[in-house]
Amino acid sequence: MLVTRTNRVLHGARPDVEQVRLAAVNNGNARARAVAIRYRRTRAEHHDAGCRRQFFGRRPLARFNYGAVAGSIHGKVNVATCQQHRQNYRRASCVFHLCAPRQDSLKCTAKRQESFLCRNRERASCCSSGYHSRPLLIATCWQWRPAVLNDLRARIDAHRVTPLQYAVIALCFLLNVLDGMDVLVIAFAAPALAAEWGIGPESLGIVFGMGTFGMVAGAMLLAPLGDRLGRRTLILVSVAAVGISVALTALVTSVAQLLVVRFISGMGIGVLLASSATVAAEYAPDRKRNLVVGFVMAGYTIGAFGSGLIAAQVIPVYGWPTMFVIAGVASLATLPFLIWLLPESLDFLVRVRPRQALPKINRILQRMDMAPLERLPALEAVETPANVPALLHRERRGSTLMLWAAFFMSFAALYFLLSWIPKLAAATGIALELAIYAGAVFNLGAFFGICLQGWLSLTFGLQRTIAAFMFAAAALMLAFGFVTHPWYVLVMFGLIGFTVQGGFVGLYAVAARLYPAELRNTGIGWAIGLGRFGAVVGPIAAGYLIAAGLGLVGNFVVFALPMLLAGVLTLLIRAEQLRI
Incomplete structure (x- = not known):
């Protein structure tokens, strides 16, 4: 034969x-x-x-x-x-x-x-x-x-990476840096704001929750519009909304006004997290897509790390409103660069075909040093419409549900750590000054873990690499309670950030590959949105566990289990469905 x-x-x-x-x-x-x-x-x-x-x-x-x-x-x-x-x-x-x-x-x-x-x-x-x-x-x-x-995807994958593609990736990375800053600026300003207004932790908790709720609403309700209106349009509107709402926070005079602006900024951030991952994935060649998506999402940790350093210098001298002005103006300052450099998604132009689609595609191809198209590529048959029920189509239902569950569990474990790191570090007996730095060490380790995970996935496969990082994170969390030396505690926080964030951010690349172009923004948005319910449940559950007297070792054992399950679920997603 x-x-x-x-x-x-x-x-x-x-x-x-x-x-x-x-x-x-x-x-x-x-x-x-x-x-x-x-x-x-x-x-x-x-x-x-x-x-x-x-x-x-x-x-x-x-x-x-x-x-x-x-x-x-x-x-x-x-x-x-x-x-x-x-x-x-x-x-x-x-x-x-x-x-x-x-x-x-x-x-x-x-x-x-x-x-x-x-x-x-x-x-x-x-x-x-x-x-x-x-x-x-x-x-x-x-x-x-x-x-x-005329197959655009084949041409992009076969072509060298051009300056325009590097610019798109850099802009998406910058958007995530600003998102990390805008999300955590309220946390750094909270002590000074509470002292000035005389509000208690209950009111601050509602303010924090409103920002998270806005991110869920933005990811689930607004991000899917990118599949109909275009990724570029949605990104520009969201950046403007985030910049204006964050800057206006400096002018609020009541908790009610603060809740409104935090909800608006949260919605914009939820849209940007989903859309930036989508655009980066669509402009990256297949051989580098996992690395690119991971690198872009690592910008969030850099923003979180940098906002803490800036806040430590600005708030004691100029007050908490100045920090919001800096964060808002930084977001608005990116708008001219986005308008000038950020192109519309080629996948969107080919699939939706808005007015003058062919000239727009050819202008983008010219900027990528590629030959123009003589005609639009033939459309392939779309078996399901571009809406939320299509995410649960029988061919992808199992993979979608497992992805949602993996996001939920990863968010729960991650936000348990982010919310309670200083208190948990102090519980080990180290000085308060070192406990404050534990969060910065966590985010710094996270950046390197995300980048390494993206690089390793090119060789060992995306799902196996993510699962390995999550299993390692669970093992480190189980071992953390037995570390007592102050400097070893900081090293452990860095390693936990390295593995937890490395595995978690890899799920964005899975979401980008799991869904076709007409569902990509919707799929990523819903995975992030539903996963963020875990970000709400995790810290609240940890608070009840700590109040109930559960010790340090017990808390880390409890939240090591979601990381372990998230790794297993990632491996169970059908590998043949991961595309672009």
């Missing part, structure tokens, strides 16, 4: 392209210009599964009109699997077909795939024999054709 005899060729001495071509022709597949090479799917992603390079060598395939790649599909072939490999191989610019049993429970047969996958039906055929225990996807790469070149 074709695959068996070809394997004997490929598993021996390293073949050249001519040997591979002859092996295909001699085994009765005269139409094929190359045969499939079996490889693990993770390896395919790591090597940018495309026709540009051979997997048995490094020689560019641009000189040839043939070459092939293939992937082993674990388990039974289904519609979702076919959709995932359709995405992978469109990026590879291949005409391909599927070898699978003719009768399948989900009707993902070769005949169906011929209509879904093959760009030229006359050249497509299905092999009738040579099945393995796992269905094998056979890809045949033909000469580059205009229809293939």
Whole structure:
């Protein structure tokens, strides 16, 4: 059979392209210009599964009109699997077909795939024999054709990273830095504000909760508008709303007014967290997408770290209102740069096709040093509408629910730590001055953990890397209660921040890959929004546990369990559904 005899060729001495071509022709597949090479799917992603390079060598395939790649599909072939490999191989610019049993429970047969996958039906055929225990996807790469070149996603993945893409990533990172500052500025101003107004911790707790509630509302209700109105438009409006509302906080004179401005700013921040992750993922090439999304979301920890340092210098000298003015003006100052540099999402322009979509796409491609399009790419069939119920479509329901649960548990553990770090550090017996610095050490470790997680995921896979970080975080939290030396306590906080945030932020990359373009902002927004209920539950539960007399070791044991479960749930998400 074709695959068996070809394997004997490929598993021996390293073949050249001519040997591979002859092996295909001699085994009765005269139409094929190359045969499939079996490889693990993770390896395919790591090597940018495309026709540009051979997997048995490094020689560019641009000189040839043939070459092939293939992937082993674990388990039974289904519609979702076919959709995932359709995405992978469109990026590879291949005409391909599927070898699978003719009768399948989900009707993902070769005949169906011929209509879904093959760009030229006359050249497509299905092999009738040579099945393995796992269905094998056979890809045949033909000469580059205009229809293939019009595939924007394939072109972005194959092209070098351009200055415009670096600018988009930098702007999204900056937005998250400002978000981190705007979220935590109220926490640093709270002692001075409470002393000036004479309000108690109950009122401050409501103020803190209103900001979180605004972030939930923004992520779940407003972020999905990015799939209809455009990512760029939503980002510009949100930045303006956040900047104005945060700056106006300096002028409020009552708790009621403070609640209003914190809710508005929270809504804007919720939108920006979802939209910035979406835009960064869509402009990053597939080979670097996990790293880019992680780096962008790491900006939040830098903003949290920097706002504490600035507040320590500003509030004692100039008062708490000045800190809000600085944070608000910083957000508004980014608007000119966003208007000038931030383009609309290409995925949105291709999918929604607003007025003058083709000229807008070509202007963006020109800024990316890429050839313009002669026409808009053909739209693919959309099986579900771009709305919230589509997130729970039968093909992705299980993965969506597991992602939501992983976000909820990660948020609960993370905000338990963020809210109680100074008190927990002081409970170990270290000086109050060192306890205050524990939060800064936590966020500094978080930044490096997020970046390392993104880099490691390129080699070891996104889900396994996230799970490893979460399991390590759970182990460190279990061990924390047994550390007594003051400096070791600070080191442990840094390591916990490194692992907890590294694993948590990786979930943003999972959300960005799990949903198609027409659902991406909605999917990320709802995952963040529902997860933030964990941010409310975690600190409250910790407060009750501490009031009930649960010791330091007990608290960390309790909140190590959500991190452990979040890691397990991340591994259970169906890997074949993670796309772009």
